[in-house]
Amino acid sequence: MTKRGCLLEVAVSTLLVAVPLTACAPQDQPRGENLRTFSSIDEAYVAVNEILGCEADPAGEPIVPIGDGVPLTSAQKLCFENVQLDLYSDQKALQESYRLLSDSNQGKIHLVHGMNWMVVDFSRLGSGQPSTWNAERLAKELNGEYASVGT
Known part of the structure; x- marks a missing residue:
């Protein structure tokens, strides 16, 4: 992992752990009505890749949202x-992850979510670029639903 990637991971991990301690009023929770569901991460990835054209082997590791000490x-x-x-086992875990991102004061985070999945863009946090x-x-x-969360 590159030094920049490691620093990003530490910064965002700290953010996700510290958010409950510094939370502001939460932004709107995802509605979750009539949104798409995926049965596996592979199925979700194929659908996202068809639209975004994902990189074959992107650098880094995903940032794991933590709730009550366990991955969401x-x-x-x-x-x-x-x-x-991100793929979630239930709506409650997705909503908790959404709340963590919404309560962030590290900058705007753009995301798209469905019933049990979320595509999260940490570009502004990682590189400062849109x-x-x-x-x-x-x-x-x-x-799905698009949202720009955090402040």
Whole structure:
């Protein structure tokens, strides 16, 4: 792992652990009505890849959201160095992860989510640069919801 990738992972991990201690009023929770569900991370990745054209072997590791000391995701996969796909075992875990990201005061985080999945863009946190993928298009084509959370 590169020094930059390691620093990003430490910074975001610290963010996800520290958020409950510094949380502001939560932003709207995902509605979760009539949104797409995936049965596996591979199925979700194929669908996301068809739209975004993910990198074959992106650098880094996904950032694992933690709730009550345990990972909230059931599976994860990177699409780009700072864009990851998370699969959740239930709606409660997805909502907790969404809340953690919403309560962040590390900058805006763009995401698209369905019933049990979320594509999260940490580009601004990792590089300070805006994302290059079209989140609104991804949301529309995968029957998901787009949100810009955090402050």
